[in-house]
Amino acid sequence: MKYTRIVGLMFLLGIVALESCRNKVYPAPLGLGDELTFDTHREVEVGWEGDDGAVLSGTLFLPKDRGIYAAIIWHFGSNKWTRSPFDNSAANRWLNQGIAVLTYDKRGVGRSQGECCPFADEGYFPLLGGDVLSGVRLISQHPEIDATKVGAFGFSQGGWVLPVAAAESDGDIAFTIIGSGPTVTLGEELLYSALTGENECQLSGRSLEEIAQILEDDGPSLFDPLPYLQQMGNPGLWIYGENDLSVPIPQSTAILEELINEGRKPFSYIVIPDANHGWVVDGGICASGGDIVDMLPQIFAWIDEQIQ
Numbered sequence: 001m002k003y004t005r006i007v008g009l010m011f012l013l014g015i016v017a018l019e020s021c022r023n024k025v026y027p028a029p030l031g032l033g034d035e036l037t038f039d040t041h042r043e044v045e046v047g048w049e050g051d052d053g054a055v056l057s058g059t060l061f062l063p064k065d066r067g068i069y070a071a072i073i074w075h076f077g078s079n080k081w082t083r084s085p086f087d088n089s090a091a092n093r094w095l096n097q098g099i100a101v102l103t104y105d106k107r108g109v110g111r112s113q114g115e116c117c118p119f120a121d122e123g124y125f126p127l128l129g130g131d132v133l134s135g136v137r138l139i140s141q142h143p144e145i146d147a148t149k150v151g152a153f154g155f156s157q158g159g160w161v162l163p164v165a166a167a168e169s170d171g172d173i174a175f176t177i178i179g180s181g182p183t184v185t186l187g188e189e190l191l192y193s194a195l196t197g198e199n200e201c202q203l204s205g206r207s208l209e210e211i212a213q214i215l216e217d218d219g220p221s222l223f224d225p226l227p228y229l230q231q232m233g234n235p236g237l238w239i240y241g242e243n244d245l246s247v248p249i250p251q252s253t254a255i256l257e258e259l260i261n262e263g264r265k266p267f268s269y270i271v272i273p274d275a276n277h278g279w280v281v282d283g284g285i286c287a288s289g290g291d292i293v294d295m296l297p298q299i300f301a302w303i304d305e306q307i308q
Contacts, residue, residue, distance in 0.1 A: 028057035028111050032142055040064060041086060041095055048138045050107060051130035054114030058083050058104025060139055063095045070149035070307050071100040072177075073135050075128070078119060078157040082110040090296065097300050102139050107131060119157075119186070125223050128157075129164025136165070136173055149307040151175040156246070156277070159183060159238075160225050167231035175306045176236045177299055180277050182247045183229060183238070183255040187221025189247060198245040198277075201286035208250075215248060229259060235266035235306045239295055241275030245285060266306075270298065 028047035036043045042062040047055055083103040094101045108116025118124050140147035151174050154162040159181020166173045182189045195211045197204035240249050260267050272293050274281045283290035
C-alpha cells in the first residue's frame, strides 16, 4: 500500500519511519527495563522475542501518577515504522484517558531484529501477529497494567495482523481497533489499489461498479484474514474512510456484516463520510492534504464500553 497520503495521520497517531529494511542490530534487553520519569509521563524500555526468535524493541508509556491502567499496543502500516516518540504523537491523549501505550520498532527496523516487509511471504502476517501478541503478554506483566484490559490498535496492514494476534491470544487481547484495515485477502487489496489508480497516485477512471465486478471475477488470493476473524472472540472496531482507494470498503464491510449476523456482536464498524484511507477529508489520492478527522474521542468512548 502507499502511505504518503497519511503523513498527517502519522502525527495524530504517533508514527515515525526509517529507511532501513533488514536489521541485524544487537538485541535489546528482554523484559521490562528501568523506568524513566518525566514531567508529563513515565517510560519503560521493553524487549521481547518474536515467534522466530527475533528480538523486538519498544517503549511503554505510562501516566505520570502511579496506578492501575488499561493499555494498548500500536501497530501501523506496511512501511518501515519505528516506535513513536512521546513528542509529536497522540500518546498523551491516551495517557489522559488512563490507557498506557506500547509502541515498538517493527521487525527489521530501528532496534528490532528480523526482516521488514516481505508481505508476499505466506508466513509474514502470522509472524507480525505473533510480535503483537508477545508484546501484549509482556506489558501485561507490568504491576501497573490491568492484564484484563490490554488491547491493540492497528492501521491499514493492521487489518491483516491484529486478527492473527487476537485469534491466537486466548483472551490476552481484550479488544482490537483497526483503522482502514482490509478484511479481504491480500490479493484483492493489491488488485483494488491497482484498479483505482492508487498505486500511481492517478485516478484510473474506472467506476466502482466495474472495479467490484473485476474483484468478484478474480476472487480471493494470497493471505486471507477470514479464518482469524472467525476465531476472534474479543470486541473489534473497524474504522474506514468512505473514499478509500487502497482498501475496498464495501467488500470489507460486507465481510464484517456477515460475521456480525453470524453472532459476533462484539464486532462493529464506522465509515467516515468523504474521508480517504488516512481519514482525511478533501485530501488528494496520495497526499495528506485536507483535514484529518479526529476519531480518538469515538475510539475512547468505545474502549470505555468494552473495559467497564
